[in-house]
Structure formats: C-alpha cells, structure tokens
Amino acid sequence: MNSETMNKEPMDFTEIRNKLEANLKPKRFNHTVGVTFTAAAMAMRYGFNIDKTMLAGYLHDCAKHLSAEESISLILNAGLEVTEYERQNPQLLHAKAGYVLAQTEYNVEDEEVLHAILVHTTGCVGMSLLDKIIFIADFIEPARYVQPHLKELRKLAFTDIDECLLHILIDTIEYLDQSDKVIDPTTKETYDFYSKVVEYKPY
Numbered sequence: 001m002n003s004e005t006m007n008k009e010p011m012d013f014t015e016i017r018n019k020l021e022a023n024l025k026p027k028r029f030n031h032t033v034g035v036t037f038t039a040a041a042m043a044m045r046y047g048f049n050i051d052k053t054m055l056a057g058y059l060h061d062c063a064k065h066l067s068a069e070e071s072i073s074l075i076l077n078a079g080l081e082v083t084e085y086e087r088q089n090p091q092l093l094h095a096k097a098g099y100v101l102a103q104t105e106y107n108v109e110d111e112e113v114l115h116a117i118l119v120h121t122t123g124c125v126g127m128s129l130l131d132k133i134i135f136i137a138d139f140i141e142p143a144r145y146v147q148p149h150l151k152e153l154r155k156l157a158f159t160d161i162d163e164c165l166l167h168i169l170i171d172t173i174e175y176l177d178q179s180d181k182v183i184d185p186t187t188k189e190t191y192d193f194y195s196k197v198v199e200y201k202p203y
C-alpha cells in the first residue's frame with residue numbers, strides 16, 4: 001500500500017472489535033462476531049493459525065457501512081479497479097473496499113488475511129485454506145437462518161471443507177439465478193473450478 005499504511009502498530013482484537021462496533025450496525029457487528037468464532041473453530045479443526053483466522057473474520061465485512069460511492073472512491077484511490085459487474089451489483093463492492101480499509105484503518109499487512117477478505121463474497125479459483133474458512137464461516141455462522149441446507153452445511157464444514165464449499169457455491173448460484181441477480185464472472189469461475197476438482201456428493 002502507500003507510505004501512510006507502512007509501519008503502523010498492529011491493532012489488538014479488543015481495539016478492532018471496538019472500532020467495528022462503532023462503525024457497523026448491531027446486526028452486522030453480531031454477524032461479524034459469529035463469523036469470527038465460527039472461523040476460529042474451523043481453524044482449530046483444520047490446523048490453521050487461529051489469530052490470522054480471527055483477524056480475517058473480524059475484518060471481512062469491515063467496509064459494509066460504506067455507500068457504493070464511498071466504496072468506489074476508496075477502491076479507486078487505492079489504485080485498484082472497479083469492474084463493470086461491481087458497479088452494477090454494489091453489494092459486491094464491500095469485499096474490495098474491505099481489503100483496502102483493513103490496510104488503511106486496521107493496519108493489516110498480512111497478505112493471506114487480506115486475500116481472504118478480498119475474495120470472501122465471490123470466492124476465487126484455487127482458494128487457500130483461510131479463504132475457504134472465511135467464505136464458509138460467512139455462510140454458516142450462528143445468526144444466519146434463511147440459507148437452505150444450513151444444518152447439513154454446518155456439519156459438513158467440520159467434516160469435509162471442500163464438499164462444504166462446493167455445496168455453498170451451488171446454493172449461491174441457484175439463489176442468484178432465482179432472484180434474477182447478475183452472477184459475477186468470479187463467482188461463476190469459482191463454481192466452475194470447484195465443480196471440476198471436487199466430487200459432488202448429495203447430502
């Protein structure tokens with residue numbers, strides 16, 4: 001990033017949580033805490049660094065309070081691009097805006113953590129273990145209730161992470177299709193990739 005973000009002290013979880021609580025709506029903050037602890041449990045299960053996982057969990061929706069215009073300027077000012085799909089579907093913008101804010105407002109430098117925030121909405125081809133943990137925890141955390149197959153997915157998250165990922169991608173594509181939303185090319189690519197590399201097993 002730019003010089004402004006260099007050499008800033010890392011923030012501890014209490015500072016991060018307090019700042020998030022001040023910025024986000026109560027429901028979103030509650031979701032954030034749910035994602036963080038669900039992700040931490042998955043990190044324990046799969047042997048991944050718990051602190052990194054919690055950092056990514058806390059910050060995955062850190063830009064959710066910004067308007068589309070604010071997100072777009074933040075992203076462009078950081079030298080990143082806003083795609084046509086992101087402009088048409090502003091709910092996608094908070095992932096890239098969060099990737100920027102995590103660096104500028106929360107002093108995160110860890111590339112693995114930043115990447116998990118960046119891809120948490122669409123996924124990507126060749127996701128890392130941390131990317132998968134955050135993507136899945138976002139979908140299954142305790143406060144979620146409308147998604148189909150939650151009971152099965154919550155179990156699968158701790159028994160077969162790739163199978164869980166594939167099932168979530170299938171449900172997401174189906175939901176987007178049914179609600180006539182434009183499917184982002186990255187979401188489609190992620191689905192195409194994992195439907196080839198993971199064998200589909202019905203619940």
Ligand code: DGI
Nearest residue numbers: 061089091092120121122138181182183184187
């Ligand atoms: O931020 P959250 O609500 O916790 O969850 P999220 O970041 O996974 O998703 C935010 C929204 O993005 C959700 O309503 C589904 C939507 N979304 C995910 N992939 C796509 C998408 N919307 C469009 N239009 N296209 C996509 O490919």
Ligand code: FE
Nearest residue numbers: 060061120121
């Ligand atoms: Fe999100």
Ligand code: FE
Nearest residue numbers: 035060061138
């Ligand atoms: Fe989320």
